[in-house]
Amino acid sequence: MNPATEESAARSVVDAALKVHTQLGPGLLESVYTACLAQQMALRGHSVRLEVPVPVVYEGLKLEAGFRMDMLVDECLVVEVKAVEAIHPIHEAQVLSYLKLSNRRLALLLNCNVVRMKDGIRRFIR
Numbered sequence: 001m002n003p004a005t006e007e008s009a010a011r012s013v014v015d016a017a018l019k020v021h022t023q024l025g026p027g028l029l030e031s032v033y034t035a036c037l038a039q040q041m042a043l044r045g046h047s048v049r050l051e052v053p054v055p056v057v058y059e060g061l062k063l064e065a066g067f068r069m070d071m072l073v074d075e076c077l078v079v080e081v082k083a084v085e086a087i088h089p090i091h092e093a094q095v096l097s098y099l100k101l102s103n104r105r106l107a108l109l110l111n112c113n114v115v116r117m118k119d120g121i122r123r124f125i126r
Helices: 003-024 030-043 089-102
Strands: 048-053 056-058 061-063 068-073 077-082 106-111 121-125
Touching (some): 003 030, 003 068, 003 077, 003 106, 003 121, 030 068, 030 077, 089 121
Antiparallel strands (some): 048 068, 056 061, 068 077, 106 121
């Protein structure tokens, strides 16, 4: 995928996340933030897929193991949305696994349960 497309999608997601969080604030369910963010991204002209299955390839077999990334923007940017007290290493490992398993390069991990959204944004490059 074109890195410029990934960067454009990432900038748009960050801007949309700031807008959503400004209007809603912290304390809601992850599903609410995800739905609102998806709506904002669609309004901005981006393609958005939600709950995208992520298969595991093991010994040449493609296995549906129940992994689902929250959002895939423009078929290139993985977006994982959380509404947790703090991001833990397991959340970061989840995002890195989604990047590896989906063969994508760029991901954003957004924790919406923060006072300032900019403090809840983490970027990952594989």
